[in-house]
Amino acid sequence: MDIPLTTIAHWYNHGRYLLVFVFGYLFAQQPRWWRFVIARRAVFLSLAIGCYALIVADRNGAFDGLDAGVAGHPGHALAGRQCGGT
Incomplete structure (x- = not known):
């Protein structure tokens, strides 16, 4: 096998x-x-739609400007090494 x-x-x-x-x-x-x-299904539906909208916005580059501010943060380089990124 x-x-x-x-x-x-x-x-x-x-x-x-x-x-x-x-x-x-x-x-x-x-x-x-x-x-x-x-x-509380209306609350959970609202949360789900809001989270889905954030995912769609992120996938379409709505938050690309946020990366510039994070790049200078000391934890950003550390997180990149821990996750195997560059």
Whole structure:
């Protein structure tokens, strides 16, 4: 049996999505949480639309000017090294 290296090398992502799956399953089993979400569904819808709008704006370059201000911050260089970026 030949197991692809990417399956083993991406253990972090597999673990993270397993945790999200378990959380979703447990959330779906709680009637009290469902009542809370249903009672505030307009708030959650507004938050979801707002977050989606920010993602779309970011993907289309709306926040490119923010990178210039961050580039001089000392934590920016440190974060780039930690994440493997340049």
